[in-house]
Amino acid sequence: MSGHPPVIVYPPTPTGGRRVTVRGQIVGLARGRGDVASYLRRAGLAPGAEEIDLDQPELIEWRGGDRDTWR
Secondary structure (H helix, E strand, C coil), X not given: CCCCCCEEEEEECCCCCEEEEECCEEEEEECCHXXXXXXXXXXXXXXXXXXXXXXXXXXXXXXXXXXXXXX
């Protein structure tokens, strides 16, 4: 998987939400930016209390829309 960031957020599902993988493993279905931030914290990729910048292309690849696309 070289060339890809460790976190991939996939296109929205027909019912809303986006599948999230961390290092190739599915970690859940995010229904908003807060869910993505939570997955990053759990994976040890982001500090606990600080605001997480979800626009870091070296950390997150957004497929099928940007961080504001959920449907």
